[in-house]
Amino acid sequence: MDFLNRMTKVIDYIEEHITEDFSLNDVAKIVCCNAYQFGRIFSFVIGISISEYLRNRRLSLAALELQCGNVKVIDVALKYGYNSPESFTRAFRDMHGVSPREACTLGVKLRMYPRITFQISLKGDADMEYRIEEKGIIKGVGVVKNFGKWTANKESEHWTERMGERWTFWDDFLNRGTNLIIRDKYKLYREPFWQMGVTHTLENGDIVEAIGAEDSGGDFPELTRFEVPASTWAVFTAKDTLNQKEHPIDALTAQIFSEWLPSSGYEKSMDYEIQVYGPGDTQSDDYICEIWIPVKRK
Numbered sequence: 001m002d003f004l005n006r007m008t009k010v011i012d013y014i015e016e017h018i019t020e021d022f023s024l025n026d027v028a029k030i031v032c033c034n035a036y037q038f039g040r041i042f043s044f045v046i047g048i049s050i051s052e053y054l055r056n057r058r059l060s061l062a063a064l065e066l067q068c069g070n071v072k073v074i075d076v077a078l079k080y081g082y083n084s085p086e087s088f089t090r091a092f093r094d095m096h097g098v099s100p101r102e103a104c105t106l107g108v109k110l111r112m113y114p115r116i117t118f119q120i121s122l123k124g125d126a127d128m129e130y131r132i133e134e135k136g137i138i139k140g141v142g143v144v145k146n147f148g149k150w151t152a153n154k155e156s157e158h159w160t161e162r163m164g165e166r167w168t169f170w171d172d173f174l175n176r177g178t179n180l181i182i183r184d185k186y187k188l189y190r191e192p193f194w195q196m197g198v199t200h201t202l203e204n205g206d207i208v209e210a211i212g213a214e215d216s217g218g219d220f221p222e223l224t225r226f227e228v229p230a231s232t233w234a235v236f237t238a239k240d241t242l243n244q245k246e247h248p249i250d251a252l253t254a255q256i257f258s259e260w261l262p263s264s265g266y267e268k269s270m271d272y273e274i275q276v277y278g279p280g281d282t283q284s285d286d287y288i289c290e291i292w293i294p295v296k297r298k
Contacts, residue, residue: 003258006031007045011116018057019079024050024150025205032261034201034271035150037253039163044254046116056113059095062088063110066103073100128260129237133192133292138228138274140196141188141220142212143178145169149205166209170197173211181222188213194278198228201271231269231294234260238289242282249275249291256293269296 009030013022028038042050058080065076077088077100085100092100096110103110150162173179179195182188189195190213198210210226236256238248261267274292281287 002262003031008117010042014054014057015115018054018061019081021081023205025201031257032268033257034199034207034273036166036199036207037257037273039150040250041254041257044250045258053116055091056095057115059092060111060113062092062100063096063103063112066100067106067108067110069104076100128255130260131235132295133233133235135233136230138193139215140193140198140210140212140226140228141215141223142182142210142226143169143173144208144210144224144226146202147207147209150207169209170211178212178223182213186216186218186220188216189279190214193274193276196277197275198226199273199275200228228272228274229270229294231272232296233274233292234264234266234295236260236291236293238291239286241285242277242287242289249289252291256291261295264295265298266295267298269294 010027013027013030024035024038028035031038031041033041039050042053046053048056062076062080065071065079066073073088074085077085080088082088082091089099092098092103095113096103098108098110102108147162147165182195193214195213196211199207201207210224212223212226215225234256236252238252240248242248272294274290276290276292278288278290
């Protein structure tokens with residue numbers, strides 16, 4: 001029940017700050033993860049993205065205020081994060097089927113997207129394969145990008161935009177040369193990390209991701225070096241086809257934070273995550289990838 005209690009606190013926090021620009025890192029800390037991990041967990045558990053949830057809740061509350069009367073459309077639009085009447089009207093009509101001005105009229109049908117409540121218990125009824133690894137400093141080479149802070153602002157689209165940037169970052173790596181340099185020119189892909197994606201959060205809240213391979217100590221002028229601190233790691237295996245909409249690691253991440261961590265006697269030791277993609281057909285149902293979570297005993 002600890003995970004459900006934490007998710008309830010997440011919804012409480014969102015509702016209390018629904019009209020504000022708030023950091024997704026602040027919300028994610030309630031579930032003991034970072035903003036990037038939180039978004040994956042939220043989408044898997046709730047069934048929609050954090051952006052969709054915020055947009056639906058804000059437009060629902062905006063409709064209630066408009067029906068109460070004695071408010072200006074522009075004031076309501078600004079209150080719920082829309083910078084122009086046009087963008088607010090477009091989003092409002094998409095959800096409710098009427099314009100904000102029409103919503104002020106009695107008898108108009110509007111939609112209400114209620115706040116989420118949790119009335120179920122999650123059961124760890126599926127086996128989770130894991131192993132514990134001790135690793136010193138992990139040195140890698142590849143490409144590195146700072147994605148900045150992940151916030152819940154500007155018409156609730158920030159999460160979607162950041163995820164789009166992340167997929168573009170991976171697509172550029174895989175299809176525009178760096179992957180080939182690592183694989184063919186320097187032949188760096190090898191066990192245990194093969195092709196890896198490393199995500200961590202800086203002290204200022206920025207999320208940084210690196211993609212590449214373990215450093216062999218050579219001279220690689222085209223590549224950027226990065227490091228992962230020494231740690232104990234809990235390593236989990238996912239088996240399924242890789243695709244953008246239903247990535248197997250998304251479901252696995254939700255299971256780790258909702259089931260494994262609360263019952264394992266471990267907790268996260270630092271804000272890092274490693275995703276490992278080994279050789280094989282990524283479109284096969286049997287393709288195997290891994291997620292590495294740094295842990296320590298409670």
